[in-house]
Amino acid sequence: MKVVKTIQETREIVAAWRKEGLTVGLVPTMGYLHEGPQSWIANSVSENDPTVVSVFVNPIQFGPNEDLEAYPRDLERDMQLVEATGGDLIFNPEPSEMYPSHFTSFIDTTETTELLCGAVRPIHFRGVCTVVGKLFNIVRPDRAYFGQKDAQQLATIRRFVRDLDFGIEIVPCPIIREDDGLAKSSRNTYLNAEERQAALILSKSLALGKKAIEEGEKDAKKVIEIIKSNLSTEPLARIDYVEVVDFENIQRVDTIAGETLVAIAVYIGKTRLIDNFIIG
Numbered sequence: 001m002k003v004v005k006t007i008q009e010t011r012e013i014v015a016a017w018r019k020e021g022l023t024v025g026l027v028p029t030m031g032y033l034h035e036g037p038q039s040w041i042a043n044s045v046s047e048n049d050p051t052v053v054s055v056f057v058n059p060i061q062f063g064p065n066e067d068l069e070a071y072p073r074d075l076e077r078d079m080q081l082v083e084a085t086g087g088d089l090i091f092n093p094e095p096s097e098m099y100p101s102h103f104t105s106f107i108d109t110t111e112t113t114e115l116l117c118g119a120v121r122p123i124h125f126r127g128v129c130t131v132v133g134k135l136f137n138i139v140r141p142d143r144a145y146f147g148q149k150d151a152q153q154l155a156t157i158r159r160f161v162r163d164l165d166f167g168i169e170i171v172p173c174p175i176i177r178e179d180d181g182l183a184k185s186s187r188n189t190y191l192n193a194e195e196r197q198a199a200l201i202l203s204k205s206l207a208l209g210k211k212a213i214e215e216g217e218k219d220a221k222k223v224i225e226i227i228k229s230n231l232s233t234e235p236l237a238r239i240d241y242v243e244v245v246d247f248e249n250i251q252r253v254d255t256i257a258g259e260t261l262v263a264i265a266v267y268i269g270k271t272r273l274i275d276n277f278i279i280g
């Protein structure tokens, strides 16, 4: 397993693989890996020949008051995890390698990024799509793996891959949770013991919404109400959004039918957590 810092060297290694006719998998991450990305790396290792894991905290997807500086980083630990999972290469560029001065071209998306995180984090998806587009051009993978925890990101990447003809298979990966239901996230490290307990309100409230739908509720407003009223029982929780949208276009629905995403973002103290389920 090799760690590579430059675009040029990554391209050369991948070109040599391609010459041998190998199939390449890519798992894009911001590092500080946990069982979520680790299981995608395992999927990629079993479905491709070499697997590339990118570890890059992408500055252009963080807003001015977000947690770019605080975001946890531990390359040594990531290296051990990727090696143990069978990954072949970590691409770990410096921000200046990805964004040299006069960097002025971006991938901009509409429709799937209007609501949810797109509405409250204005530059976020432009940053995500631009870095993912660059990673796709650098690695040229056959398949790329993205978690359903970031469901809007997944829908948006699928869309731009289709719209811009990247010709890469996007493989969705299910949400990985702690035993008590909290969705795993690098950001969970920000929570103190009391907040960690309070954070269970996200998965519990979603479970109530899901149960209502499974029992026949089709009115999106009622499902939102069930989730919101349960979230508001937790004093440390502050709702950012609760939305019911179609998973393809990420547009609001009144009636639940077809593949539907129920997504929430909630502050627990100062930490913003997201969670969701997809039904239908």
Ligand code: AMP
Residues within 6 Å of the ligand: 028, 029, 030, 031, 036, 037, 145, 146, 147, 148, 149, 150, 173, 174, 175, 176, 177, 183, 184, 185, 186
């Ligand atoms: P990150 O390093 O947080 O950007 O995550 C790397 C990849 O793993 C992204 O595709 C995320 O959507 C995905 N991911 C992170 N946490 C989870 C989780 N608990 N379950 C599913 N996917 C996840």
